[in-house]
Amino acid sequence: MTSLFLRGGGFGITLAAAMALQISGARCEEVMVTIDNFTFSPGELTVKVGTTVTWKNQDDIPHTVVSAGKFKSKALDTGDSYSFTFSSAGDYKYFCSLHPHMTGMIKVE
């Protein structure tokens, strides 16, 4: 991307892109939850409204991420990810619908 902007020679364009990145960085945090050994890690997480949480499955077995009535991923095979942006505050309990003993919680403030 950077080389494309430079080739275009447009200083204004690169500046605008940089500003857009700064703005999005300020508004939207991104947080990762990994799935290893049939466990969500971290199991409990506190984030701000607007945060996008991405779950990545690093197990050899598929898992899902489901919060009843709130969000539901497809089955994530090894290496697959699922993201959800939390737009309102609250406690979001979630689990793996294939292995329901796997549970986690996102607290959104």
Next chain:
Amino acid sequence: MNAFDHDHHDDDPRLSRRKVLECMTWAGTGVLWTIAGGVPRALGLVGAAQASEPAGLTFLQISDSHIGFDKPANPNAIGTLEEAIGRIKAMPAVPSFLIHTGDISHLSKASEFDDADRIISQARLDVHYVPGEHDFIDEEVKLYRERYGRGTKGSGWYSFDASGVHFIGLVNVVDLKAGGLGNLGAEQLAWLEDDLRGRSTSTPIVVFAHIPLWSVYPTWGWGTEDGARALSLLKDFGSVTVLNGHIHQAMQKVEGNVTFHTARSTAFPQPAPGTAPSPGPMKVTDDKLRSLLGTASIVFKPGAEKLAIIDTPLQS
């Protein structure tokens, strides 16, 4: 009824319960069991026992073929299922039918079900399926039901009779609740109660489901939330055998009139409860893999009360 009615051998000394339970721990190594006068009796190792025992009803259980799984624990789940079916085809006594206790596929893809069907059909046996959670992954949860669920109730439960034995296939992999275990649900339990109503308590019962109905290791989700309610409906029956898969290892328990038996997977082994950080696929050396995969065949002798179960590793 038939010639096998006369094939009783009640002259064995009765074994103590302790001795019986000790023997049960061998079940995974390929011993054929039968029951004489209500006491389990080892007939010998698989090959010889099969040849010497012209049993009445014989059926075979396979489980957890996980077609589509390709990780290091076994990159060739298709190949090991083919081996298992090859062994079934080579059995000297043809079993009456086959039971598959779920996780036919790994990701519920049509191609995975196609591959499983192509291989399993080579056994040329009727197959009675129940789904595992891996068979219910597709978004609309319809591929399993379209292929295997015809004539079944709810999400795929049903019963049938064979040679005087009542077989009940249950589904405990749907409507799973956060923090919970396997689940049968009120509708299925009501159906089970209805299915058993009026049935003679001398009828031998075989229940098969994917997740163990008994609490093997709840920490890893190895149990069924309302399994005890199903078992309470079976408590008056003289002989109840419960078969499951899901945990990819041979395990057996006798409790009162109920024998619980867990089959190996044909795809990959899983660790014994609590011996690993998770129940995920267990990587073993290539030369050991086939000793941890396999099939189980079950013999029912008309006139006897219980079933004999033979575990057959793909390689002993």
